[in-house]
Amino acid sequence: MAKDFPLVIFTLLQQMATGGFIILALLLLTKAIDQNNRLQLSKRLLVIVILSGLALMTSTLHLGHPFRGPNVLFGLGRSWLSNEVIITGLFFGSVASYWLMSWRFPEWANLKQLSLIVGLLSGLAGLSAMSLTYMIYTVPVWDTWHTAASFFTTALTAGALLALLISQSLAGEKPTQFIHLVGLIGLISCALVMAMQAQYWGGVSSAVTTPVEQFPGYASWMLTRAALLLLAALVWLAVLITRKTSSFVIFLTLALVLIAEGMGRVVFYGVHMTAGL
Structure with a gap:
């Protein structure tokens, strides 16, 4: 479990940064945010830069020899891992x-404008490459559309909450409502994908083991994750109902989502099993 922890951090940070940037980029490109606040919001994107930079640095900790990390560039076009990194x-x-x-x-x-568009497109491409890196036929628990769906829904949910924090006091009522809507759709989708993924894992087995047997405490981890997502949804709905959006409450909701998705990612790596074994 410990050896995969850098990948847990990398995927969560990068997906959150990517989702947050895509949402804010769409608002900037469509000029949905007032001209007076657009420049200030653009400067706040430093948060995205820092998170993505930390994600990239963390990813090297999973390598046996981190300083040989640049060698991954030689696999461009032949390896989804190389494509993902580039x-x-x-x-x-x-x-x-x-x-x-x-x-x-x-x-x-x-x-x-060009940088904004390239960032948006490369963000979407990066999420796709990250998903395809794990969807390999020799690992049946990962080789399913649930893998891509879980990565994209995490990006959608955590990214929306990050976008709310970054755009606080700068986005108008309609842009803020749009971000809330995107995030809640992501959160609901995240819970649905989790349920379908768990059902799929329950039907996978080899001659010697099953995904559930691979991860001690599997049931308690999944139940805790579901409870945290439910709590995040309730807090988020309370914000919408009361119309009192505060940075602290949004940050709290984001923390609940990241803990829940972090637990899900630990289980994801923990149930790894190779076909035939």
């Missing part, structure tokens, strides 16, 4: 460039 690097560079130009060179409007 696309994630492109995402990081695009977002960092956009933030730097917003801060130092706001007059470079066309280049800023």
Whole structure:
């Protein structure tokens, strides 16, 4: 379990950063945010840059020899792992460039727009590459659409909450409602995918073991994850009903989601089993 912890951190941070950026990029590209607040919001994207940078740094800790990490670049086009790393690097560079130009060179409007679009597209491509990295036929518990669905729904849910924190006091009523809607759809989808994934794992077996047997305490981990997601949903709904959006409550909801999804990711790696064994 401990050896996979860097991958848990990497996937969660990168998915949250990607989801948050995609949502905010859409708002910026469609000019849904007031012109006076757009530049300030762009500067706040430093948070996305930091999170993505930390994710990339953490991913190297899973390597036996971290300093040989650049060797992964030689697999471009042949390995989904190499594609994932390179696309994630492109995402990081695009977002960092956009933030730097917003801060130092706001007059470079066309280049800023290009960086925003490249960041959005590379973010989507990065989530896809990350999913395909794990969807290999020799690992039946991962080789299913549930893997991609769980990654995208995590990005949607955690990303929306991150976007709410970053755009606090800058986004108007309609953009904020849009982010809330996207996040709640992501949270509901996250719970549904978790249930379907658990059902699928229950039907997988080999001659010697099953996914449940691979992970001690499987039931308690999954139940705790479900309870945390439910609590996050209740807190989020309370925010919408009372119309009192505070940074603390949004941060609390994000923490609940990240803990729940972190537990789910630990189980995901823990149930790993190779076909035929």
